[in-house]
Amino acid sequence: MPGGQACPDCASVEFETVNYVEKPLTVSELKTLLSQAGLRPQDVIRTKEPAYKQYIADKDLSDAELVQVMATHPELIQRPIVVRDGKAVLARPVENLGKLGIK
Numbered sequence: 001m002p003g004g005q006a007c008p009d010c011a012s013v014e015f016e017t018v019n020y021v022e023k024p025l026t027v028s029e030l031k032t033l034l035s036q037a038g039l040r041p042q043d044v045i046r047t048k049e050p051a052y053k054q055y056i057a058d059k060d061l062s063d064a065e066l067v068q069v070m071a072t073h074p075e076l077i078q079r080p081i082v083v084r085d086g087k088a089v090l091a092r093p094v095e096n097l098g099k100l101g102i103k
Contacts, residue, residue: 024074030067036088041066044078051076
């Protein structure tokens with residue numbers, strides 16, 4: 001969102017960036033994030049990643065198993081996920097930020 005064009009209020013919102021590809025989230029952190037967003041693991045899986053084809057496609061994995069794969073292969077997690085005041089949203093599309101009071 002360069003220059004705040006897609007999200008005019010974003011320029012005035014303080015935030016911390018967490019690069020969870022470089023510093024993967026734990027299973028516990030992922031479960032918390034999904035709970036805050038009201039999402040299931042399959043809601044945030046990137047299906048075009050090679051790891052998806054290798055570890056998830058054509059397998060009948062439980063939510064717990066999916067979270068474990070996501071923790072091991074963070075490139076599978078859609079981004080950005082934005083957290084504010086104990087709530088989270090997958091910010092794709094950017095309009096989802098409105099659920100956090102960010103316009």
